[in-house]
Amino acid sequence: MSASPVARQAVAQAQPQTIPPRRVTINSPSELPNDYSSTPGGTLFSTTPGGTRIIYERNxxxxxxxxxxxxxxxxxxxxxxGVTAKDTETSHRENGTIVEEPEKPENADDSQFEMDL
Amino acid sequence: MSTMVNKYDALKGSEDSGEEDSSNREPKDMDKPLPPVEVKPGDHRLQFAYAIWFSRRAPGKQATTQNYDQNLKLIGRFASVELFWGYYSRLVRPADLNSHSDIHIFKDGIKPMWEDSANKNGGKWIVRLRKGLASRCWENVILAMLGEQFMVGDEICGAVISVRFQEDIISVWNRTAQDNTTTSRIRDTLKRVLNLPPNTVMEYKTHNDSLNLTYPCLPLLPRYTGLPRPPLRYDSHH
Structure with a gap:
């Protein structure tokens, strides 16, 4: 859960394969992405065991x-x-951008930081 | 070879007629592979091609394998990021779907049924969500799947959002239920992309269990939020 994207990649490649992992050097914490679904250095493609895989980050x-x-x-x-529509207005307000979703319940957020208290 | 070309042309002309076909035929008939999904020049190719399916169960009707199969509607197939958005933007969000509706995004060639050869030894992670969370969570799960964030090779079969009366359920299906490395990596990725609290209890069910049981023998597991768990089961179509 808390492993960095680089570490996860390393774990995924921990099998005896000859394809080298891609390494990104980070010099300061500010170079880290804001969320776990981004990779430092803006990786779009990566090599994984079994060959190249097309990896896309959420952003x-x-x-x-x-x-x-x-x-x-x-x-x-x-x-x-009620399921599909030719024009995006009916299916997704604001062209599918999910912004007006109700906020997450506060307790769900709070519980993540219980350890810090 | 020429028959493949003809089939392909037919599909290009009218993909929804192919979908009508599949809902009228026996399950066996549907194993025949459809032609490869086209990726337009300039589009961003995905690692795998996928198909989007929709199903809705008539409330109160006891579901069977057969009527489940007949209720499955193919909405479209895609192999690029752009075409995915093309379909996704014209699908209503889970929050706006009627109860008993399911949207399935499965790898092309894998039907969202336990009986499919890719699924029969598999299982699924189940995340139960309070109403109001489904649209965002579903989007995050499918973006992680399409972007190959699960890091489990070819193990992922697909993902389902099941809209129910009091809750919504996201399931991620994989091929090999017994592969603990894979299933725990899927679980951890789900927790990460859904931003679930670390202590969220998630349920893994093998499809065998689903076939044999209408109600799980598992103790009642807490959901992400506090509402009482309704008696509706995603898999009650068996």
């Missing part, structure tokens, strides 16, 4: 969300009332 996927290609309606989208 990168989110950036592509509003690219013109991603906004093009897919061909042959079946229209299922």
């Amino acid at each position: 990168f996927l989110m950036q592509l969300r509003n690219s013109p290609l991603a906004r093009t309606p897919p061909k042959n989208l079946p229209v299922i009332p």
